Amino acid sequence: MYLDVLDLRNFYYRTQLGRVAQRAIRDKVVEIWPEAKGQTVAGFGFAVPLLRPYLAEARRVIGLMPGPQGVMPWPAGMENVSVLTEEGAWPLETGMVDKLVVLHGLEPSDNQADVLDECWRVLGPGGRALFIVPNRSGLWARTERTPFGFGRPYSANQLEAQLRRHSFVPERAVPALFAPPSHRRFWLRTSGIIESAGRRLAPWFAGGVVIVEVSKQVYAPRKPGLKAAVRRPLRALEGATQPAALPSPRYCRNLR
Secondary structure (H helix, E strand, O other), X not given: OOOOHHHHHHHHHHOHHHHHHHHHHHHHHHHHOOOXXXXXXXXXXXXXXXXXXXXXXXXXXXXXXXXXXXOOOOOOOOOOOXXXXXXXXXXXXXXXXXXXXXXXXXXXXXXXXXHHHHHHHHEEXXXXXXXXXXXXXXXXXXXXXXXXXXXXXXXXXXXXXXXXXXXXXXXXXXXXXXXXOOOOHHHHHOHHHHHHHHHHOOOOOOOOEEEEEEEOOOOOOOOOOOOOOOOOOOOOOOOXXXXXXXXXXXXHHHOO
């Protein structure tokens, strides 16, 4: 079940905890994809807080927001690039996206197969996608005070297995959002320190989200081999005389 777009906007843009989450995840996204010059970057769900670093250099930035969630204009003070869409019918041409970010678009959906099919369709050959979902072992998936407490949480292995079933090639899985989901001033002030420490201790300290990067690999079709039936076979003995017939067994006995 999707959250309302107003609830998501209020969390990410009007609460300190939401800004902490936004900064932690966006920094990790930029670390994975430092630039997108001349590329088409799209986001599905409520991924627009993560797309702002690409507005200046990308050829095109598109924010796709599912119908059950609702849509809001984005970015503020600039031409709107967000659009309302159905989960299984995005208004994008096949293969036009170079980079795709999915945040709050997979785990709350009741039609995950349709969402993943559309992700595959709009990505171009060699395109990349980031799927960001709540970590089932993290603290953020255990509270409903944030958007990460809704929908289906994943482990990295579970998410990678689901993406493989839809023909994606997992490239890497990384955790993020190590600060606790608390509105208390102490945790908010120390969130940067905790985030830095969590990255160093990632194998032993579960983050609030799992980020899986995948690629779309399209292999060239194999050319057909030689046909079994040759239309004009080469006749090596064409024109040679037929061999004489062998004598009958009775004639041979008479010669003895």
